[in-house]
Amino acid sequence: MSYVIDMRLLGRTNIPVSRLCFGTLTIGPLQANLSVYEGASLVRTAIERGVNFLDTAELYGTYPHIREAIRGMNRSDVVLASRSYDYTYENMKDSVALALEAMDVEYLDLFMLHEQESALTLRGHREALRCLEDARDAGIIRAIGVSTHHVQCVRAAAFMPEIDVIHPLLNYSGIGIADGTVSDMLLAIELAHSQGKGIYSMKAIGGGALLRDVEGALKFAIAQPCVDSIAVGIKTVDELEMDIAIFRGLEPDKALRERTCLDKALIIEPWCVGCGKCVERCTHGALSIVHGRAVVDGARCVLCGYCQAVCPEVCMKVV
Ligand code: SF4
Ligand code: SF4
Numbered sequence: 001m002s003y004v005i006d007m008r009l010l011g012r013t014n015i016p017v018s019r020l021c022f023g024t025l026t027i028g029p030l031q032a033n034l035s036v037y038e039g040a041s042l043v044r045t046a047i048e049r050g051v052n053f054l055d056t057a058e059l060y061g062t063y064p065h066i067r068e069a070i071r072g073m074n075r076s077d078v079v080l081a082s083r084s085y086d087y088t089y090e091n092m093k094d095s096v097a098l099a100l101e102a103m104d105v106e107y108l109d110l111f112m113l114h115e116q117e118s119a120l121t122l123r124g125h126r127e128a129l130r131c132l133e134d135a136r137d138a139g140i141i142r143a144i145g146v147s148t149h150h151v152q153c154v155r156a157a158a159f160m161p162e163i164d165v166i167h168p169l170l171n172y173s174g175i176g177i178a179d180g181t182v183s184d185m186l187l188a189i190e191l192a193h194s195q196g197k198g199i200y201s202m203k204a205i206g207g208g209a210l211l212r213d214v215e216g217a218l219k220f221a222i223a224q225p226c227v228d229s230i231a232v233g234i235k236t237v238d239e240l241e242m243d244i245a246i247f248r249g250l251e252p253d254k255a256l257r258e259r260t261c262l263d264k265a266l267i268i269e270p271w272c273v274g275c276g277k278c279v280e281r282c283t284h285g286a287l288s289i290v291h292g293r294a295v296v297d298g299a300r301c302v303l304c305g306y307c308q309a310v311c312p313e314v315c316m317k318v319v
């Protein structure tokens with residue numbers, strides 16, 4: 001069986017990427033917590049089936065899985081994107097060095113500023129951007145990007161010459177867009193793409209909230225001509241098969257559909273002590289403390305699992 005998936009150039013970077021990008025957040029400790037062996041096996045299967053684009057972040061804890069997955073491959077057969085929250089030159093330099101070492105590669109295709117909000121936050125990261133420009137000049141990274149849930153950030157980054165790629169949040173229901181509607185985000189993406197920015201979107205299935213309509217959700221993203229690639233969180237071979245079928249325009253098998261279209265949710269265990277650290281961490285305003293315990297607003301939660309990383313009581317899990 002052939003597994004050909006469409007390829008696109010990522011904006012002006014000239015980097016060819018599969019339209020299906022493997023979002024590795026789901027395999028790491030913040031979500032499914034697969035072992036390095038299991039995660040690497042899944043990522044390798046995806047690569048063998050035509051997915052050449054791997055998305056990660058320093059926060060995700062998936063560098064070891066990727067390292068193992070690409071061991072022995074031609075480096076040019078995969079496109080690696082990562083990101084960090086750093087805003088100083090030195091810390092960004094350390095983050096890029098960590099990614100190179102942890103994934104055992106000599107260069108990264110793309111390194112991004114993580115979770116940017118506006119022209120203001122981009123200005124606040126000017127030293128980190130300067131570091132990434134130096135790394136790009138030195139050939140250590142091929143392109144510079146920003147990831148964002150904000151329309152105004154996409155608009156601002158569209159006109160920043162140092163930024164090559166934007167990784168915006170986009171899904172048909174607008175879940176997780178922080179400052180506007182789906183139409184606002186699409187217009188901003190079109191503007192950025194017209195300026196030569198590569199666009200690969202995130203949260204096409206709302207972090208799992210749209211899993212019951214995964215076909216509709218992915219088809220919406222695939223239909224956007226200005227979206228070069230779509231990062232999709234995958235944690236099982238079944239999900240990979242389902243996503244590949246949809247990206248190839250095929251009708252997924254009924255049994256496969258039933259096995260994969262399961263709801264995801266953020267679980268908060270009863271031993272929560274109400275410290276509020278998760279509330280501070282959630283940039284979607286999805287958490288609050290009610291009667292001494294954290295409570296999640298399902299309409300706002302994008303199931304990213306970032307709050308889990310700061311919980312001192314280890315009582316949060318996306319399942
Ligand atoms: S960080 Fe953990 S313990 Fe603290 S309020 Fe949130 S869920 Fe509860
Ligand atoms: S509540 Fe947690 S999982 Fe949901 S959006 Fe906020 S940080 Fe992400």
